[in-house]
Amino acid sequence: MPASPLQPINLDNAAASPLWPEARQAMLEALSLGNPSSTHAAGRSAKQALERARGQIADLIAAKPAAVHFTSCATESNAWAIRGLLGANKRLSGANKPSTPHVIISAIEHPSVLSAARRLELDGAISTTTLSVDAEGFVSSGDLEKALTGQTVLVSVMAANGEIGTVQRIRELAGVARSHQALFHTDAVAAAGYWPIDVKAWGVDALTLSLNACHGPMGAAALYVREGLRILPLLEGGGQERGGRSGTEPLAAAVGLGVAAEQAQKRLSQGIAPLAALRDRLVRALRQGIEKLRINGSTQERLPQNAHVCIEGVSSESLVLGLDQAGVLAGLGSACNAKAMRPSHVLKAIGLSDEEAAGALVLSLNWMTTESDVDQAAAIIAKVVEPLRRVSALTARIR
Amino acid sequence: MPASPLQPINLDNAAASPLWPEARQAMLEALSLGNPSSTHAAGRSAKQALERARGQIADLIAAKPAAVHFTSCATESNAWAIRGLLGANKRLSGANKPSTPHVIISAIEHPSVLSAARRLELDGAISTTTLSVDAEGFVSSGDLEKALTGQTVLVSVMAANGEIGTVQRIRELAGVARSHQALFHTDAVAAAGYWPIDVKAWGVDALTLSLNACHGPMGAAALYVREGLRILPLLEGGGQERGGRSGTEPLAAAVGLGVAAEQAQKRLSQGIAPLAALRDRLVRALRQGIEKLRINGSTQERLPQNAHVCIEGVSSESLVLGLDQAGVLAGLGSACNAKAMRPSHVLKAIGLSDEEAAGALVLSLNWMTTESDVDQAAAIIAKVVEPLRRVSALTARIR
Numbered sequence: 198m199p200a201s202p203l204q205p206i207n208l209d210n211a212a213a214s215p216l217w218p219e220a221r222q223a224m225l226e227a228l229s230l231g232n233p234s235s236t237h238a239a240g241r242s243a244k245q246a247l248e249r250a251r252g253q254i255a256d257l258i259a260a261k262p263a264a265v266h267f268t269s270c271a272t273e274s275n276a277w278a279i280r281g282l283l284g285a286n287k288r289l290s291g292a293n294k295p296s297t298p299h300v301i302i303s304a305i306e307h308p309s310v311l312s313a314a315r316r317l318e319l320d321g322a323i324s325t326t327t328l329s330v331d332a333e334g335f336v337s338s339g340d341l342e343k344a345l346t347g348q349t350v351l352v353s354v355m356a357a358n359g360e361i362g363t364v365q366r367i368r369e370l371a372g373v374a375r376s377h378q379a380l381f382h383t384d385a386v387a388a389a390g391y392w393p394i395d396v397k398a399w400g401v402d403a404l405t406l407s408l409n410a411c412h413g414p415m416g417a418a419a420l421y422v423r424e425g426l427r428i429l430p431l432l433e434g435g436g437q438e439r440g441g442r443s444g445t446e447p448l449a450a451a452v453g454l455g456v457a458a459e460q461a462q463k464r465l466s467q468g469i470a471p472l473a474a475l476r477d478r479l480v481r482a483l484r485q486g487i488e489k490l491r492i493n494g495s496t497q498e499r500l501p502q503n504a505h506v507c508i509e510g511v512s513s514e515s516l517v518l519g520l521d522q523a524g525v526l527a528g529l530g531s532a533c534n535a536k537a538m539r540p541s542h543v544l545k546a547i548g549l550s551d552e553e554a555a556g557a558l559v560l561s562l563n564w565m566t567t568e569s570d571v572d573q574a575a576a577i578i579a580k581v582v583e584p585l586r587r588v589s590a591l592t593a594r595i596r
Numbered sequence: 597m598p599a600s601p602l603q604p605i606n607l608d609n610a611a612a613s614p615l616w617p618e619a620r621q622a623m624l625e626a627l628s629l630g631n632p633s634s635t636h637a638a639g640r641s642a643k644q645a646l647e648r649a650r651g652q653i654a655d656l657i658a659a660k661p662a663a664v665h666f667t668s669c670a671t672e673s674n675a676w677a678i679r680g681l682l683g684a685n686k687r688l689s690g691a692n693k694p695s696t697p698h699v700i701i702s703a704i705e706h707p708s709v710l711s712a713a714r715r716l717e718l719d720g721a722i723s724t725t726t727l728s729v730d731a732e733g734f735v736s737s738g739d740l741e742k743a744l745t746g747q748t749v750l751v752s753v754m755a756a757n758g759e760i761g762t763v764q765r766i767r768e769l770a771g772v773a774r775s776h777q778a779l780f781h782t783d784a785v786a787a788a789g790y791w792p793i794d795v796k797a798w799g800v801d802a803l804t805l806s807l808n809a810c811h812g813p814m815g816a817a818a819l820y821v822r823e824g825l826r827i828l829p830l831l832e833g834g835g836q837e838r839g840g841r842s843g844t845e846p847l848a849a850a851v852g853l854g855v856a857a858e859q860a861q862k863r864l865s866q867g868i869a870p871l872a873a874l875r876d877r878l879v880r881a882l883r884q885g886i887e888k889l890r891i892n893g894s895t896q897e898r899l900p901q902n903a904h905v906c907i908e909g910v911s912s913e914s915l916v917l918g919l920d921q922a923g924v925l926a927g928l929g930s931a932c933n934a935k936a937m938r939p940s941h942v943l944k945a946i947g948l949s950d951e952e953a954a955g956a957l958v959l960s961l962n963w964m965t966t967e968s969d970v971d972q973a974a975a976i977i978a979k980v981v982e983p984l985r986r987v988s989a990l991t992a993r994i995r
Binding site for chain 1: 604608611612614615620623624627628630631633634635636637638639642667668669670671672674675706707708709710711712715806808813814815816830831832833834835842843844845846847848849913916917919920925927928
């Protein structure tokens with residue numbers, strides 16, 4: 198699509214992305230349905246729509262529908278997973294008394310995971326170990342092995358990082374946790390819809406999913422909880438979601454999430470190579486057009502829709518604003534930290550200095566991105582960088 | 597509207613009600629917007645839409661927009677209010693040490709309030725006093741006065757009960773709490789949109805609101821928190837809602853909630869008498885058409901859209917199912933308990949025996965209900981009751 202103020206080239210999909218037309222249509226219809234908890238016919242139609250969506254989401258992650266629970270957002274799913282799994286699963290110390298639970302997370306988790314763990318630690322309810330990552334953003338299974346103790350109840354490592362695109366070796370990490378009788382939760386928000394997920398093959402006990410970044414609606418997310426595993430609710434009351442998550446369901450958004458999952462599954466069944474090739478084309482063009490460009494994250498195990506670059510001599514903020522005016526939407530960094538004018542905790546964790554992280558740009562494609570989009574975007578980015586660098590150099594000299 | 601299987605007469609609005617066309621249209625448009633936390637133009641439009649909705653909700657309750665926070669559902673608002681206010685507001689005992697906080701609730705609160713308090717009590721974090729209600733469902737300010745102690749941090753009494761329709765004297769109750777330095781939260785879900793709310797005049801510190809029952813969408817709700825009052829977040833992470841409630845906002849639902857608030861405000865400004873008159877017309881017709889009919893709740897301070905009757909000699913379940921088939925949607929009881937085949941805790945609390953509560957029926961009108969609707973509905977209800985009573989009497993005799 199052409200770059201115009203009305204229809205910019207969208208390379209900022211990490212926090213929100215255009216709805217699938219099919220999801221939009223299904224949501225429209227769902228707005229006329231009743232409350233899924235009502236007993237009469239209107240309620241039953243709503244319930245059927247909700248269960249259809251649950252099945253579509255289950256299919257995307259190779260789970261049974263009964264293991265999928267609706268929530269309002271990934272932040273809620275993550276908070277529920279961490280507090281709920283800890284609340285329902287105690288480990289006994291030598292004296293057969295519950296010990297202070299130990300939780301292991303990684304340094305590049307989403308703020309909602311970091312905050313949930315920090316809050317519990319502040320309250321004295323748990324002790325926490327934060328695993329560092331290597332320069333490409335990988336958590337090492339050796340490090341996890343060393344961090345596990347007899348008190349470790351839960352390990353939470355994200356499936357993929359939406360900022361630098363690195364996809365963790367979840368199967369390996371979950372296996373290490375299991376061999377130490379610890380539960381394993383993964384925040385799969387960045388991976389969902391762009392990377393094949395199989396909760397059984399991965400061996401995870403719980404998985405957070407939303408599709409804001411993959412043509413799904415805001416307002417609904419899900420938490421997979423392995424069948425038979427106990428979890429305390431975060432929200433209690435009316436007993437919806439089989440008592441797991443009370444509260445009126447966000448029906449229209451849940452229906453949209455289901456259709457988005459189905460659409461993503463269709464794309465994934467055809468492979469992620471074409472999308473990765475588009476992203477590689479973008480990166481190649483940026484390398485050719487811009488000097489002193491750094492590519493972050495893994496070169497191998499990487500989300501196909503994601504590129505993360507640092508452009509020396511410009512600031513992320515002026516770059517994103519300049520690109521916005523020139524018709525390219527790009528991201529500053531962690532979607533939820535988008536307004537924080539400091540290097541993200543992810544870039545710090547992979548070892549970038551403040552200076553190196555200054556010109557960071559998250560470029561996230563989507564399933565609708567075209568060759569023409571990436572070619573035009575690369576040209577526009579190069580064009581926007583040049584004068585910004587001149588201004589920046591001038592400012593540096595004056596100072 | 598005519599009673600047909602395709603377009604039944606809707607007297608079951610307590611859990612979900614038809615969307616205002618204006619809200620539907622606004623939600624449609626919002627589905628094309630970006631993430632309110634994004635920095636570029638698409639994000640700014642989304643942010644503007646969210647802030648417009650916040651203003652509309654604030655207007656409905658006579659609050660400042662900054663005091664209104666979006667959540668996903670009233671259950672979340674209630675859980676957040678109770679845990680968050682307790683977490684941030686300690687009272688000191690004589691020895692200047694924090695004492696175990698004391699919380700006062702009423703016996704007819706929504707399950708989400710009851711559960712939130714019970715969970716904290718089970719965890720040993722609080723002690724709780726549950727105030728009984730009189731036969732009309734009123735909490736007595738004298739009882740509240742007696743229950744308040746030097747350790748009472750929070751009182752939570754609902755503004756109105758969605759099942760029996762009784763509207764509490766919140767201003768009086770909040771005043772009693774304030775005079776004992778306790779905070780006052782009210783769950784105003786049943787009142788919202790059908791009863792004038794003024795958080796300043798009422799003197800409440802926090803107020804839960806959703807509009808599922810008043811032509812608003814599922815998937816968004818709000819919590820008012822008096823400005824300057826400290827509250828810990830329930831969901832932490834990206835720092836949305838000024839740090840109060842992290843998580844991607846349910847944008848479309850929030851926009852729909854705002855428009856529904858605006859529409860409700862328009863109706864309320866013309867007074868609730870016409871709606872109450874329709875409800876009274878329904879009750880009169882039912883009294884005339886059905887023998888041994890009991891009206892529950894207050895005759896004076898009562899939600900204008902609500903009627904609650906108990907019909908002797910039939911069960912709620914068979915009645916609701918029979919009415920559904922005959923083209924009238926009616927409610928079993930507490931919206932969120934709709935599937936529980938036992939008398940609601942509310943009917944128990946106003947002193948009904950299991951037998952008296954057996955034929956309970958919640959009839960909830962909405963702003964679109966017409967005279968013809970209530971006339972037809974009353975006739976249909978009488979017609980459905982008759983054979984059910986005969987079957988029921990026969991069964992009793994056989995037993």
